[in-house]
Amino acid sequence: MTTEVRVPALGESVTEATIATWFKKPGDRVEVDEMLCELETDKVTVEVPSPAAGTLSEIVAEEGSTVEPNALLAQISEGAAGGKSADAPKAAAPKKEEAPATGGASVDVMVPALGESVTEATVATWFKKVGDTVAADEMLCELETDKVSVEVPAPAAGVLAEIVAVEGTTVDAKAKLAVITEGAGGAKPAAATADEKATDAGPETPTLRKDVEDAPSAKKAMAEKGLDRDQVQGSGRDGRVMKEDVAKAGAAPKAPAAPKAVDDSAREERVKMTRLRQTIARRLKDAQNTAAMLTTYNEADMSGVMGLRNEYKDAFEKKHKVKLGFMSFFVKACCHALKEVPEVNAEIDGTDVVYKNFVNMGVAVGTPSGLVVPVVRDADQKSFAAIEKEIAELGKKGRDGKLSMAEMQGGTFTISNGGVYGSLMSSPILNPPQSGILGMHKIQERPMVVGGEIVIRPMMYLALSYDHRIVDGKGAVTFLVRVKEALEDPRRLLMDL
Structure with missing residues (x-):
């Protein structure tokens, strides 16, 4: 019996992937869920597990090939390593015999x-x-x-x-x-x-490199940091080095550059941008060039949220097994405001405006490799506890580099929390095709006039960047005021006011 290995789901907006590495060759025995190959898209790396146990009888898409979703990658002959598997070595044999023959x-x-x-x-x-x-x-x-x-x-x-x-x-x-x-x-x-041993007097590592194929991203990171394969401890399958292993190993020490008189170039380091980073830069600039992006600001007194959180955080954690943070309040406040100002939750498609009757909330998460935006789906239908649990799970996946394409696709609005890094105020950039993004910032005590008296209150600046092509200034300001009101009196969220 033959089982087909096909390209898994890549996400809504991803139409193709490239075969990066095959970890098995025709004739190899494979087990269920054992990793067969790795695909790379313009956003993430996707691993393809074996759908059945048996023998890898044929590889249809070779390394470097570009494939579409659901395309055929390979064939597996189920059962004992017989039948077609015996033919695989014969197919590969001419390649090995060519060198001595020619x-x-x-x-x-x-x-x-x-x-x-x-x-x-x-x-x-x-x-x-x-x-x-x-x-x-x-x-x-x-x-x-x-x-x-x-x-x-x-x-x-x-x-x-x-x-x-x-x-x-x-x-x-x-x-x-x-x-x-x-x-x-x-x-x-x-x-x-x-000869190589006599010349280099280095450790014998070629055998290890042949036996275990490291992740392509890890090889690239090792090359950029000047690390040898034996300097990195692999945490993947069979000791395979992953990208995060290279980050833990750190950069190899560099010899100090010879000093030059009145020349600072010796203290500079010029590193060419990767193609992927160039693409990210281009797309961010395209977002600025395409959308009529504008930012409006307000500020919120966080006393109400902080008081409610301090009062119920222990009981909340005891019951729901997750900490009560600030993010769930912001998600709920934004969902509430998006119902009143639906154009902030819409997107432009050609000459049409597509209004979303749901809220898929993107939550920006900082990771060792950069900023990612996993999505909390149907956030408007979820409780505080469900939102906190999902954000915690997605955040951990993001930091471990285990987010799937599906978990980062389909967002309708985004929240970015620059406050965790100490940002007091910023203008967030839109995440196309979305039409709005809310920037949270650092909570800072400031003197405020309340009831004719000056009091100290924990204040946060809020920033909404929006696409002025479909969101008018009135709608943007109204949205931000509703978020402010919900945060300053969180009881409004419970009463849908």
Whole structure:
């Protein structure tokens, strides 16, 4: 019996992915839920588990291929490692026999398939240097496109004779990257290893790299930080190094630069932006250029929320097994205000305005790799406890790098809390295609006039950035006033006022 392995759900707005790494090869035995390969989209990395136990009989989509949702990736023959699995090694055998048969022939290393809409890439890192012995399918370098990182394996065993495109070079989809001379290095691997040991006097790590394929993002991070594979302790399956492992290992110490008279360049470090970071920068700028973005401000006296929270936080945590924070109050206050001003919860689609009769609240979360925005779905229908639990779970997933595409798609409005970092006031940028985002800030005690007297109150500045194409100034101000009123008298939320 044959089971198909297909591309899993990638999210509403994601239409394609690139095969980053296969962790199994045809003929390998696989178990249920064992990781087969890793896909990369323009937002996240997606792991593909095995849907059944058996033998990987065929890989349909090779590394570097661009695939659509539900596309066929591979075939698994269920049961014992027989039948089709026996044919797999035969299919791979000619590749291994070519090197000694041709002896000394040159093989070009070309840019692999980058995907339909990708026309160029940048050579990010070379993991081999000229003169190094390489094995067939051993990783030579890594390319970066505006969507994903692409690994380039060696097409044959031999010696890396020439590197045509050095690091930092921009290449098109059909460019030549390097040249491998077959046979010389592949015929005497033991001697080559001995020579390398005598020259480098370093630890013997190639075997480990062949046996366990590290995450592509981890390889890139190690290269950027100048870390060797043996300097990082892997926490993934079979000791596989993940991106967070590289972050924990820290950067390797750098030798101090020689001082130069009246020249600060020796104290500077120039690092080329990754293609992914360039894409993020471009999209944020596109949001500014496309939307008629405007920000309106107000401030809220947080005494009411703080008093209610202090009064009930112990009983709340005892009953619901989660702490009562400020975020649930803001989510509920925004849901309340969005019902009165629905255009802030809408989006533009061509010449149409799409009004959402639900609230999927995006909550910005800081992680080691940057800011992510998981979504609390149907937040307007959920209780304080349900919202707090979901935010806590999504926040933990975000910090652990385990958020799925589905958990970051479909938001209709976003809350960003810059106050946790000490921000007193800011103008948040829209998260397209959404038309509104609320910025929370630091709670700071300030003198306020209350009933003709000056008193000290815990105040927070609120900022609403909105798309002026569909949200008028009156609607934006009304929304922010309703949020302010709900926060200053949280009992209004319970009475739907």
